[in-house]
Amino acid sequence: MLKVQEIRELIKLIDQSSIDEFSYELDGAKIKMKKKGEVKQVLVEQAQTALAAPAAPAPAVQAAPPAQAAPPVQKEEPKQEVLKEAVQESENLHKITSPMVGTFYQSPSPDTDPYVRPGAKVSKDSIVCIVEAMKLFNEIEAEINGEIVEVLAKDGQLVEYGQPLFLVKPE
Template identity: 70%
Template sequence: MLKVQEIRELIKLVDQSSIDEFTYESEGSKIKMKKKVQGQQVVVEPVQAVSETPKPAPPSPTTSVIKKEEPKQEVKHEEVQEDTNLHKITSPMVGTFYQSPSPDKDAYVKTGSKVSKDSIVCIVEAMKLFNEIEAEVNGEIIEVLVKDGQLVEYGQPLFLVKSE
């Protein structure tokens, strides 16, 4: 069976591609993904195939991850709507969040840092590629929402910025 990280990366790739449906079968397990025509939503339907020797089916890692992550994202979305001057800098991909260019260097930004549209605020590593993430707005970092080295999801808020 695929690991949760591998499934997340498959979801990201399907979401960014022009295909509408994707099916993967391996070792008696099947994963089927469909997305809306507009490309706004990716639906993952894990399907456990019947094997010749009955085994207890482990809980689906994709189901538990999706159920745990959705409420957190909704809560943060409501917090942002309370103050219209706040902008969320979100992760453009699934990967590992790094706040500095290397472990021995200072963080790109911290709470209270002033940023411009093209300021680099962090790095998200995905498949051994280090992607620099820009602020997208002029303003001040109000809150860093993730910890250094933390796994982040596609679209997950990383920073709250009070825009100018």
């Protein structure tokens, strides 16, 4: 298999040349590059082999005729009604955001239960999590009466100022 540096050099050579498409195959490893205006695509495939492939000599660059593009794969999109309901529901939810940059913790210590879980009722002064910043553990309060719908941050995750941590359905 080609080394990353060799692939980078190939990309530079193809980029500087008038070649639109390039293919290279050796011992089950395939490299295919296409230029299309300013967009460049690189596809590297390697067959599963039990033995390591020997180092390949530098390939000769040859122009290949342009190939027909494959039709795009269509994804099934959710129905408009479901999408509208989700948008309306998210508009009615209150976001509890991080007041600082730090590390998010769901519980006061690793061996205890989280302060809140989805479905838990909270009041304005309920503690919902801790954000640690500079060795200080800051308890974050709900700021609203309601029900926790979703926990948006993971335990131990770094969070940014203003990043949503919880979604709360107000009462």
